[in-house]
Amino acid sequence: MKKKHWLIIALIAVLAAEIGYLGYCIVQYFREIAWEDSVEAERQNEEDDEDEDEDNRGEDEDDGREDTTEETEMPEDTSVRLSILGDSLSTFEGWIPEGYSVFFPRSGMITDVSQTWWMQYMEAEDLTLCVNGSSSGCTAAGDSRNADDPKNGCSDSRIAALKAADGAMPDIIIVFMGTNDLLNDVPLGDNDGTREVQEGVIDNFSDAYCLILDKLQKSYPDAQICCCTLAPVGAWGDGSDGNPFVTLTNSFGLTAEDYSQQIRVIAGSKNATVVDLMDCGITLDNLIEMVSDGVHFTPAGMECVARAMEEQIEIKRD
Numbered sequence: 573m574k575k576k577h578w579l580i581i582a583l584i585a586v587l588a589a590e591i592g593y594l595g596y597c598i599v600q601y602f603r604e605i606a607w608e609d610s611v612e613a614e615r616q617n618e619e620d621d622e623d624e625d626e627d628n629r630g631e632d633e634d635d636g637r638e639d640t641t642e643e644t645e646m647p648e649d650t651s652v653r654l655s656i657l658g659d660s661l662s663t664f665e666g667w668i669p670e671g672y673s674v675f676f677p678r679s680g681m682i683t684d685v686s687q688t689w690w691m692q693y694m695e696a697e698d699l700t701l702c703v704n705g706s707s708s709g710c711t712a713a714g715d716s717r718n719a720d721d722p723k724n725g726c727s728d729s730r731i732a733a734l735k736a737a738d739g740a741m742p743d744i745i746i747v748f749m750g751t752n753d754l755l756n757d758v759p760l761g762d763n764d765g766t767r768e769v770q771e772g773v774i775d776n777f778s779d780a781y782c783l784i785l786d787k788l789q790k791s792y793p794d795a796q797i798c799c800c801t802l803a804p805v806g807a808w809g810d811g812s813d814g815n816p817f818v819t820l821t822n823s824f825g826l827t828a829e830d831y832s833q834q835i836r837v838i839a840g841s842k843n844a845t846v847v848d849l850m851d852c853g854i855t856l857d858n859l860i861e862m863v864s865d866g867v868h869f870t871p872a873g874m875e876c877v878a879r880a881m882e883e884q885i886e887i888k889r890d
Contacts (some may be wrong), residue, residue, distance in 0.1 A: 582603065602844035642858050651700040652889060655734040655742035655795075656690055657725065657784070659752055671731055672722050676701040680868040687871045690746075693876035697887060702742040705733045711752045712780040716771045725749050726780045731787045743885065745788055745849070748800040748849060750831045752866060753777045755805075757823045762833055765841025778834050785842045794837035797841040798885050801832035805876065806859045806866035817859045817866055845885055852880035 583695075649697040656662050658677035668674065676682040685691050694701060707730075714724030721731060734742055752758075761776030763769065774780040786788040788797055790843045806817030821827055832850050839846045853876040854862045864871035869877065 582761065587860075604870055613650055620631040639811060648871070650890065652698070652743045652887060653740060654690070654694060654744045654746065655698045655701035655702040656704045656746050656748065657724075657730065657734060658704075658748040659710050660706070660708035661747055661751065661867075662690055662704065662706035663686070663708050664691075664704075667701075667704050668706050669722075671708050672705075675708040675868065681864045681870045682868075687874055689869070689874045689877035689881065692874065695879040696878065697745070697883050699887075702736050703734050705730060706748075709752060710749070711756055711758055712749045712777055713753055713758045713774050714728075714780070715773045716780075716783060721777070726774055726787070728782045728787070731784070734788075734792070741792060742887070743794070744796045744798060745792060746798045746800060746881070746885075747784060747788070747844075748779070749784075750777065750802050750835060751805060751828070751839055753780075753816070754802065754820070754822055754826065754828055754831050755867070759824065760830060761824055763838070777831060777839065781835065781838050785844060786836065790844065795840070795886075796888050797839075797842070797844040798847055798881075799835055800847045800848050801835050801845050802828040803852060803854050803862075803869075804828055804856055804859060806856060806863065815857065817856060817863075819856055820866060847880055847884045849877060849880055852876045853859065859860065 591614045660673075663672070663675045664682070665674045666675060667685060676688065678683070681715075682688060690701075690704065693699070705717045710723045710730075712725040714721075714726060715784075716724065716728065718724045718727050719729040721727075725731065734745060736742075758780075759776040761778030763778035765781050765782055767779075767782070769779045769783040769786070774783060785797065785799070786794070805820045807820040808816060809818035819827055829850060832848070836846055836848070854873055859866070860871055862876065864870055
């Protein structure tokens with residue numbers, strides 16, 4: 573074969589090799605592109621999945637927050653709160669304001685707070701104590717401007733103290749006063765609840781009691797005001813008839829019934845509820861069982877008073 577033919581064959585072979593290599597490069601090039609596209613598509617899919625997971629987590633967290641809010645929502649307070657404006661018959665140590673005078677359990681026959689009329693009444697009616705503003709020895713009469721001495725039952729300080737320390741207002745206020753006015757010979761007076769009383773030294777029971785109710789209705793306009801009459805009060809007799817007690821009569825010739833009648837009249841004029849303790853089961857005949865000294869209740873006497881509260885007060889619940 574001639575030399576030029578070998579050159580042509582060699583050139584063809586070189587070209588074929590170059591074309592083959594070029595084809596290989598082209599194939600590899602498209603493989604690289606396809607691989608990169610595949611990787612990019614996979615990465616995009618992963619990012620989309622992460623975004624979707626994040627959104628789902630956000631929704632779950634929102635749902636969790638909503639559930640938590642619902643779980644921690646405080647229930648509405650529907651309890652009925654009771655405050656008491658009273659004297660020794662309603663005291664118990666540790667349950668009255670600081671500085672007020674205590675009778676039970678230091679004296680008398682009531683040794684546990686569960687024996688008091690007001691604790692029995694609250695448990696029977698499912699009430700919550702707001703304030704027991706009772707102080708031993710106090711009268712309804714006295715200096716209405718005196719803020720230091722709790723013996724003045726008609727004072728602004730005694731009225732203001734019936735609101736709880738946290739500002740909670742009573743729904744029911746029971747006024748159980750007057751026994752010491754009888755015992756201390758405070759004149760009865762003749763105010764029937766229609767005559768206005770001026771602030772100052774109030775020297776008779778009727779004016780003082782009217783002033784107390786006026787202040788209560790002004791300070792606690794939404795509260796149900798309940799006025800207790802006195803219970804029968806005895807004095808030591810000679811026991812000749814087998815009964816150690818006789819009906820107590822003060823220096824004006826007045827008895828517990830006289831002060832009780834004035835309470836009925838004034839409460840009626842002021843549209844307050846009357847709890848008549850002259851008809852609660854305590855009588856002169858059984859007084860030896862109901863009181864320890866003619867005045868202060870025994871456990872049996874406390875039960876009679878509590879029962880009268882239950883029977884005669886119609887609680888206004890929302």
